[in-house]
Amino acid sequence: VREAMAGWARAVRGLLLDVSGVLYDSGADGGVPIAGSVEAVRRIKASGLKLRLCTNETQATRENFVKKLRGMGFDISVSEVTAPAPAACHILRERGLRPHLLVHDDLVPEFAEVDKTNPNCVVLGDAAENFTYANLNEAFRVLIGMEKPVLISLGRGRYYKETDGLKLDVGAYMKALEYACDVQAEVVGKPSKRFFESALAEMGVPPEQAIMIGDDIVNDVGGAQRCGMRALQVRTGKYRPSDENHPDVKPDAYVNNLAEAVDIILQEL
Amino acid sequence: VREAMAGWARAVRGLLLDVSGVLYDSGADGGVPIAGSVEAVRRIKASGLKLRLCTNETQATRENFVKKLRGMGFDISVSEVTAPAPAACHILRERGLRPHLLVHDDLVPEFAEVDKTNPNCVVLGDAAENFTYANLNEAFRVLIGMEKPVLISLGRGRYYKETDGLKLDVGAYMKALEYACDVQAEVVGKPSKRFFESALAEMGVPPEQAIMIGDDIVNDVGGAQRCGMRALQVRTGKYRPSDENHPDVKPDAYVNNLAEAVDIILQEL
Numbered sequence: 001v002r003e004a005m006a007g008w009a010r011a012v013r014g015l016l017l018d019v020s021g022v023l024y025d026s027g028a029d030g031g032v033p034i035a036g037s038v039e040a041v042r043r044i045k046a047s048g049l050k051l052r053l054c055t056n057e058t059q060a061t062r063e064n065f066v067k068k069l070r071g072m073g074f075d076i077s078v079s080e081v082t083a084p085a086p087a088a089c090h091i092l093r094e095r096g097l098r099p100h101l102l103v104h105d106d107l108v109p110e111f112a113e114v115d116k117t118n119p120n121c122v123v124l125g126d127a128a129e130n131f132t133y134a135n136l137n138e139a140f141r142v143l144i145g146m147e148k149p150v151l152i153s154l155g156r157g158r159y160y161k162e163t164d165g166l167k168l169d170v171g172a173y174m175k176a177l178e179y180a181c182d183v184q185a186e187v188v189g190k191p192s193k194r195f196f197e198s199a200l201a202e203m204g205v206p207p208e209q210a211i212m213i214g215d216d217i218v219n220d221v222g223g224a225q226r227c228g229m230r231a232l233q234v235r236t237g238k239y240r241p242s243d244e245n246h247p248d249v250k251p252d253a254y255v256n257n258l259a260e261a262v263d264i265i266l267q268e269l
Numbered sequence: 270v271r272e273a274m275a276g277w278a279r280a281v282r283g284l285l286l287d288v289s290g291v292l293y294d295s296g297a298d299g300g301v302p303i304a305g306s307v308e309a310v311r312r313i314k315a316s317g318l319k320l321r322l323c324t325n326e327t328q329a330t331r332e333n334f335v336k337k338l339r340g341m342g343f344d345i346s347v348s349e350v351t352a353p354a355p356a357a358c359h360i361l362r363e364r365g366l367r368p369h370l371l372v373h374d375d376l377v378p379e380f381a382e383v384d385k386t387n388p389n390c391v392v393l394g395d396a397a398e399n400f401t402y403a404n405l406n407e408a409f410r411v412l413i414g415m416e417k418p419v420l421i422s423l424g425r426g427r428y429y430k431e432t433d434g435l436k437l438d439v440g441a442y443m444k445a446l447e448y449a450c451d452v453q454a455e456v457v458g459k460p461s462k463r464f465f466e467s468a469l470a471e472m473g474v475p476p477e478q479a480i481m482i483g484d485d486i487v488n489d490v491g492g493a494q495r496c497g498m499r500a501l502q503v504r505t506g507k508y509r510p511s512d513e514n515h516p517d518v519k520p521d522a523y524v525n526n527l528a529e530a531v532d533i534i535l536q537e538l
C-alpha cells in the first residue's frame with residue numbers, strides 16, 4: 001500500500017471522508033465507531049490537513065447527524081460536513097424550484113426555508129418508512145402532472161445494511177419514478193461531480209491535492225476519481241472482496257481501515 | 270381506415286382483444302363497458318372468427334375477472350382469456366421455480382397449486398396496496414440472497430388511471446428491484462413475444478391471420494407487431510393523441526373504438 005501511494009500522498013493537502021462504513025457502522029442502536037477511527041480523525045486535525053466529511057446521509061439533518069458522531073467521540077462540527085440536502089436546497093434556490101418532498105421525517109427541517117407551495121419538482125431522499133404506496137403514487141402524480149418533470153434524487157444508492165437486514169436505498173425508488181415518468185433524475189450527492197466539487201471548494205483544496213476515503217467502490221471511489229482526486233477504498237463497511245474485481249473502478253490503493261490510511265498519509269507528509 | 274385495412278383484413282381468422290380500455294373502462298366501482306363493445310364481442314362470435322382476450326390484468330383471478338365482464342354483459346368464458354398469472358404458473362412448473370409472491374391479494378389463488386416453500390424466484394404483479402415498504406424490502410432480500418436472482422414480472426406497465434387518479438403500475442416496481450439487484454426481469458404478459466405466441470397457439474391461428482386490437486401503443490400494438498400480427502389501436506382507454514407520433518411504433522390502422530374495428534373487419538370478410 002505504501003508503495004502504491006508513494007509519490008503522490010506527499011502532495012496531499014486535504015482528505016474527504018465518507019462517514020457510514022468509514023467512521024462508524026450504522027444500526028438501529030445508533031451505530032458504533034470503527035476501531036481506530038476516532039483517533040484517526042483527531043490525528044488528521046492535528047496534522048494541519050484539511051478535513052471534510054462527504055456523506056450521502058439523508059435520514060437526519062446535519063445538526064443531528066453531527067450530534068450523533070460527536071456522541072461517539074468524533075471531533076467534528078456541522079461546518080465540516082457536505083451532505084445532499086443542503087446541496088439540494090442550494091440548487092432549489094438557484095433555479096427557483098419548489099419541491100414536493102418524499103424524504104425521511106427527520107430530514108424535513110433541512111428544507112424549512114424552502115418554498116414548497118405549488119411544487120414544480122420532486123425531491124427524493126431515503127424516505128424509509130415514508131416509502132408507502134400512497135406516498136409513491138403522490139410523488140408520481142406530482143411529477144407526471146408537470147410539463148417537463150424535474151426529479152432530484154439525494155444519492156442513488158441501491159441498498160444498505162441495517163441491523164435488521166438489507167433495505168432498499170433511494171436509488172431503487174428513483175428508478176421506479178424515472179421509468180414511470182420517462183425522465184432522468186438529477187442526482188445530488190455522491191457520485192455526482194458537482195457534489196464532490198462543492199466539497200472541494202468548501203475545503204479550498206484542488207482535486208489533485210485531495211484524497212477521498214470511502215467504502216463504496218462506485219459512489220465514493222469512482223465518483224471522486226472522475227473529479228480528478230485520488231481515492232482509497234477501506235475494507236470496512238459495505239466493502240466486499242468482489243469489489244476488487246469491479247469492471248470499471250479501481251481505487252488508487254486499498255487500506256484495511258481509516259486508521260491505516262491516516263498512518264500512511266501522515267508518514268508520507 | 271377501410272383503405273388502410275383493405276387487402277389484409279380479408280385473410281383474418283382470429284382477433285385478440287385487450288380488455289381494459291377496449292371492452293370497458295376500469296374504476297373503483299368495477300368499471301363500465303365502452304359504448305358498442307358488448308355488441309361487438311357478440312358479432313365477432315357470430316361471425317365464426319376466433320376470439321381471444323389478451324390481458325395484462327393481475328388484480329384478480331381469471332375466474333373473477335371473467336365474472337366481472339359477464340356482469341357487464343360480455344359473452345366471455347374463462348377459457349377465452351390469456352392472462353399473465355396462468356402463463357407464469359406454466360413457466361414456474363416448467364423450470365422448477367418456487368416463487369416468493371409480491372402480488373395483489375386477489376391474485377394469490379392463481380398460484381394455489383404452485384410450491385412456494387424455500388423460494389428460488391420472485392414473482393411481481395400489480396400488488397397495489399401490497400406495495401408496502403416492508404413487502405418491497407422483503408422481495409428485495411429474497412432476490413439478493415439468491416446466487417443468481419430470478420425476477421418474473423407480470424407485465425411491465427408504467428402506470429394506469431383509476432377513478433381516484435393515476436397509479437404506478439408493476440413496471441415501476443420491477444425497475445426498482447432490477448436496479449437494486451442488478452438483474453433483468455423476465456416479463457410474462459404483453460409485450461412479451463412468448464405471451465402473444467401462447468395466445469395465438471391457444472386460438473390455433475398463425476400470426477399473419479390474426480389482428481390484435483388494443484389501446485396501448487407499446488404493449489398491445491408494438492408487442493403484437495413484433496410477433497408478425499397486424500395491430501389496430503383504438504382511440505379509447507389510455508389512448509392519447511400523442512401516441513400517433515410514437516417514435517418506434519405505428520399501428521396498421523387507427524379505429525375510434527372496438528365497434529368500428531369489428532364493423533370494418535366483418536365487411537371485409
